[in-house]
Amino acid sequence: MSLPAIAVKSLVKTFGDTTVLHGIDLEIPQGQVSCLIGPSGSGKSTLLRCMAFLEEATSGTIAINGETLGFTENVRGVRERVPAAANRAIRAQIGMVFQQFNLWPHMTALGNVSEALKLVQKMNRKEAEELAMAQLVKVGLESRAGHYPSQLSGGQQQRVAIARALALKPKIMLFDEPTSSLDPELTGEVLNVMRDLAAEGMTMVVVSHEIGFAATVGQQITFLDHGKVQFSGPPQEVFKKPRNPRLEQFLDTYLDRGASMLM
Ligand SMILES: Nc1ncnc2c1ncn2[C@@H]1O[C@H](COP(=O)(O)OP(=O)(O)O)[C@@H](O)[C@H]1O
Numbered sequence: 001m002s003l004p005a006i007a008v009k010s011l012v013k014t015f016g017d018t019t020v021l022h023g024i025d026l027e028i029p030q031g032q033v034s035c036l037i038g039p040s041g042s043g044k045s046t047l048l049r050c051m052a053f054l055e056e057a058t059s060g061t062i063a064i065n066g067e068t069l070g071f072t073e074n075v076r077g078v079r080e081r082v083p084a085a086a087n088r089a090i091r092a093q094i095g096m097v098f099q100q101f102n103l104w105p106h107m108t109a110l111g112n113v114s115e116a117l118k119l120v121q122k123m124n125r126k127e128a129e130e131l132a133m134a135q136l137v138k139v140g141l142e143s144r145a146g147h148y149p150s151q152l153s154g155g156q157q158q159r160v161a162i163a164r165a166l167a168l169k170p171k172i173m174l175f176d177e178p179t180s181s182l183d184p185e186l187t188g189e190v191l192n193v194m195r196d197l198a199a200e201g202m203t204m205v206v207v208s209h210e211i212g213f214a215a216t217v218g219q220q221i222t223f224l225d226h227g228k229v230q231f232s233g234p235p236q237e238v239f240k241k242p243r244n245p246r247l248e249q250f251l252d253t254y255l256d257r258g259a260s261m262l263m
């Protein structure tokens, strides 16, 4: 077994008095697509944000390719902050795409992708724009490089956001409901870009209600409910009986039952 891309151990996250994640243990394998499903409010976004260190865990640890992110914890539970420079290097292995595309409205597609390279990687303009263009080609938006976000469809904007994350050469990509704010006819183009990325062997964690995508592209499906992992396993075990009763209820309530035909 190779080292997991992400190893989450006993992760607890509280906001004030509310515990949102109740001791999550989860391993994300290298080079696979892991899908995270679960009802609204179950803690999917919080878990993803902890993996990207956009949130600090309350207790427990997260290791990225074997290196502990944020805080180490000894056997007595004493936590110690990972030095900032080391932590930045670990975080840099992670790219994230959100439901809201968060593009800069005053910059073109090319500008949006190259800006991060100039800011984060201190590249000069020419270098940054070359690399940015290569990423736009990859997501099929070569001809839209000079367009501003307002001139692009939602699907195109999300593909720019994916290109922007990929330009920073992450080893792991996290997607939080990347198609949830898109009209149905635009989700396909985004899912296709994600499929291509999966085929290249990118390690991906995808929160999505697109059960067809999870069933066909996902290799590990994790069902989160009330801040706990209720089930984690290959798609065949999720979508075929025997099922975890809570998972079955979730699939009945939230998802298109037609998806089970895919398995
Ligand atoms: N910054 C925050 N402050 C307080 N509560 C939060 C915060 N972020 C999330 N929560 C709460 O944590 C729970 C899980 O939220 P979230 O991770 O967004 O769930 P999901 O993505 O599965 O819908 C929700 O009850 C939500 O209200």
Ligand SMILES: [Mg+2]
Pocket (backbone or CB within 6 Å): 044, 045, 046, 176
């Ligand atoms: Mg969410």
